Structure formats: C-alpha cells, structure tokens
Amino acid sequence: MKKKSLYIAGICAALSVGALGCASSAKAGDEENKTAVEDTKAAGETTAAETSESNTVIEKNAPSGPASGTGKKVSSEFICVYGPVSEVTSDSVTIDNQSGISSAGEMVITFSPETPIFDAETGNPVDMTEAETGTVVYAYIGEAMTMSEPPITNGQLFFVHVTDVSAVPVYTEIESVKKSAENDDTVYVKAEDGVTYTISAETHILPYLTRNIVTADDLEAGKKCAIWADAEGKVSRLVLFQQ
Numbered sequence: 001m002k003k004k005s006l007y008i009a010g011i012c013a014a015l016s017v018g019a020l021g022c023a024s025s026a027k028a029g030d031e032e033n034k035t036a037v038e039d040t041k042a043a044g045e046t047t048a049a050e051t052s053e054s055n056t057v058i059e060k061n062a063p064s065g066p067a068s069g070t071g072k073k074v075s076s077e078f079i080c081v082y083g084p085v086s087e088v089t090s091d092s093v094t095i096d097n098q099s100g101i102s103s104a105g106e107m108v109i110t111f112s113p114e115t116p117i118f119d120a121e122t123g124n125p126v127d128m129t130e131a132e133t134g135t136v137v138y139a140y141i142g143e144a145m146t147m148s149e150p151p152i153t154n155g156q157l158f159f160v161h162v163t164d165v166s167a168v169p170v171y172t173e174i175e176s177v178k179k180s181a182e183n184d185d186t187v188y189v190k191a192e193d194g195v196t197y198t199i200s201a202e203t204h205i206l207p208y209l210t211r212n213i214v215t216a217d218d219l220e221a222g223k224k225c226a227i228w229a230d231a232e233g234k235v236s237r238l239v240l241f242q243q
Contacts, residue, residue, distance in 0.1 A: 077173070078156050081107065082138040085131050093128055093158070094150070095137055102141070106150035109139050111158065116208060116226070116241075120159040120169055123228060123237045125209065128158065136162040140171045157226065169228045169237075170195075177219050187216045189235075197233045204237045214240050 081102055083095040097107045111117070111128060119126045120138070131137050138159040145153040157171045172191040180186035185201040199205070199216050207214045208226075218240060219225075228237040 078140045078142055078171075080138060080140050080171070081109075082136060082162070082168075083107075084134050085137055086133060088128055088131055088133075092152075093131060093137060093139070093155075095139065102143070102153075103145060103151045108150050108152045109141060109155040109158075110152065111155045115155055115157065117158045117160060118169065118226060118239075120162045122161075123169070123206075123226075123239065126160060128160070131158075131160040135160070136165070138162055138168055167230070169226055171224070171226050173224050174219060174221050176221055187219065189219055191227070195233060197227055197229055197235050199235050199238065203235045206237070206239050208239050208241050210242070212242075 079101055081095070081097045081099040083098040085093060085095055086106070087094040091112065092108050092110045094106060094108050097104055117126055117128055118124065119130075139155050140157040141153045141155055145151045159169055159171075162168055170191075170193060172193045172195075174189055175192050176190045178188045178190070180188065183200075187199040189197045189199055191197060199219070203216075205214050205216060205218075219238075224241045226239040226241075227235055229235045
C-alpha cells in the first residue's frame with residue numbers, strides 16, 4: 001500500500017513538472033513572438049523613414065519647372081533665362097541659369113548666324129564672342145529642351161553686355177496697339193509679357209538688319225520686337241522684327 005502511494009505521488013510530481021515546463025515554454029514562445037513583432041514593426045518604421053527621407057531629397061533636387069521660381073514667360077512662344085557665361089563656342093553659349101525658370105544650373109543654348117544678338121546697353125547687333133566668361137547673358141529660348149546633362153535648347157534672341165539688371169531690354173510680342181486720345185505722337189503698346197509700353201516722338205523705332213524706314217504706324221499685333229524702356233515703361237528704343 002505504501003509503495004502504491006509513492007507511485008501515485010511520483011506520477012503527480014511528474015505531471016506537475018510537465019505542466020510547468022509547458023507553461024514556461026508557452027510563455028517563452030509568447031515573449032519571442034512579441035519580440036519578433038516589435039522588431040518587425042521597428043524595421044518597418046525605419047524603412048518608411050528612409051523612404052520618406054529619400055523622397056524628400058529627390059523632391060528637393062528636382063529641377064524647377066516653368067511655373068516655378070522668379071523667371072518670366074514673356075510670350076506664348078518663348079521664355080527668358082539668364083546667368084553668367086561659362087563657355088562660348090561658334091554655335092552655342094553655356095550659362096549658369098539663375099532665372100528660376102526652366103532647368104536650373106548649367107544650360108547650353110545654341111544659336112545660328114541668323115539669331116539676333118544685341119548689346120544690352122547700346123542696342124547694336126553684336127557677335128556672341130563678345131560675351132566674355134563671367135558676364136551675364138539674357139537668352140530667350142523655346143520651352144523644348146533635351147534631357148541631357150547639361151540640357152541643350154535653342155536660343156531665339158540674346159542680350160549680352162548686361163551690366164544693369166534693373167534696365168535689361170525685353171524681347172516680346174505685341175498684343176495690341178492703342179493711340180493716345182490726347183497726343184497724336186503717343187502710342188501705347190501692350191505686350192504679351194503683360195506690360196504696356198509708351199511709344200513717343202522721342203522713341204527710336206528701328207528695323208532689324210534692313211534699310212526700311214519703320215514708324216509707330218508699323219507696330220501691329222502679332223509682331224515681335226526688342227524694347228528698351230525705363231521703369232515707367234517709356235520706350236527709348238524699339239527694334240521691330242519683320243514677320
């Protein structure tokens with residue numbers, strides 16, 4: 001009888017140890033699962049943070065589009081960019097575009113022998129070789145541009161020898177012409193850049209590379225011109241291009 005009691009006690013003890021072992025194993029398993037979940041969650045948060053940071057850098061380094069920055073669209077056909085010259089060849093000029101419009105930074109702008117290039121101060125036609133390294137050039141370009149580095153685009157008109165950025169001439173297209181009701185010698189020209197310019201008897205109106213005589217009567221909507229004006233829009237010189 002005594003042996004039987006000891007036998008039963010031994011079985012109970014074994015069962016107790018087994019239960020405790022299972023409980024400990026289950027608890028350890030729960031702890032491992034919890035740790036694994038936490039590690040996975042932390043890794044996911046780290047990955048998300050890295051992805052977010054990467055996207056921020058890409059966004060920060062993205063080139064400015066035509067609608068951003070301080071540059072200005074002066075016509076439905078072209079935009080104005082400017083910056084210091086870094087290189088001039090026989091058919092292109094490379095500038096550091098600082099206009100805030102189009103592609104920022106280094107830009108190669110091509111030209112041909114027929115491309116108008118003006119001295120910004122005198123208004124005289126000049127050669128691009130006069131654009132020395134470091135001097136500022138204003139270029140009117142189309143919006144089409146290569147995807148190369150640096151990007152390449154075609155120039156439609158240039159102003160070189162820019163020394164006073166507050167008095168740079170503009171290249172634009174005439175939107176409308178209105179004669180003054182008070183003065184027969186005054187004509188108001190509204191351009192596509194949104195500015196209304198005042199043409200007076202003192203304005204020098206010149207044709208581009210022809211001997212034709214042009215006057216205020218030749219100013220018509222749709223014609224392109226280069227304009228030298230003061231801060232009030234009073235024009236001292238206007239070069240009219242034939243269509």
